[in-house]
Amino acid sequence: MLITGAAAVALIASGGVAYAVSAPAATTTSTPSSTQPAAPAKAKHHKALLGRVAHGEVTLNGKDHRVIDVQRGQVQSVSSTSITVKSDDGFTATYTVNGDSKVRKDGKAAAIGDVHTGDKVGITATKANGADTVTHVVDRTK
Numbered sequence: 001m002l003i004t005g006a007a008a009v010a011l012i013a014s015g016g017v018a019y020a021v022s023a024p025a026a027t028t029t030s031t032p033s034s035t036q037p038a039a040p041a042k043a044k045h046h047k048a049l050l051g052r053v054a055h056g057e058v059t060l061n062g063k064d065h066r067v068i069d070v071q072r073g074q075v076q077s078v079s080s081t082s083i084t085v086k087s088d089d090g091f092t093a094t095y096t097v098n099g100d101s102k103v104r105k106d107g108k109a110a111a112i113g114d115v116h117t118g119d120k121v122g123i124t125a126t127k128a129n130g131a132d133t134v135t136h137v138v139d140r141t142k
Helices: 005-010 040-050
Strands: 055-060 066-078 082-086 092-096 102-105 108-110 120-128 131-139
Touching: 066 092, 082 120
Parallel strands: 092 131, 102 131
Antiparallel strands: 055 066, 066 082, 066 120, 082 092, 102 108, 120 131
16 A cells, blocks of 8 residues: 555545555556556455544655644534544544644535534644644534
8 A cells, every 4th residue: 555645635535534545556567468457446445444544643755754643533622723533432632723724514615613513524634843733624514
């Protein structure tokens, strides 16, 4: 499984969690008839598995290593500067919200003020210098 930096934060789907799965690149050989078939079943399996993620941390390789936190759960408290989320397994974390934090609700751009205590959300945050700063919040409350 390969997770890239741009894909990890760009994919916030209806499940409300930021993640990305990329199938391994097909290798080429000098024999044209020996191409590798696509692996849609494997991709479906990864999507189903990652769709059940409650929370986690991913370290991304690159010029500058980055640590990305993801969490899905219920908002315990929210303000213009922070959001606290509790996952179904009881894990609770508080994240810093700033002007760069993106919020989506009902599939549209929103503001942190549109997110309320009790809402079901997915969070993506960058961990640096002892702080978890929200990059994306997806409010999944209907």
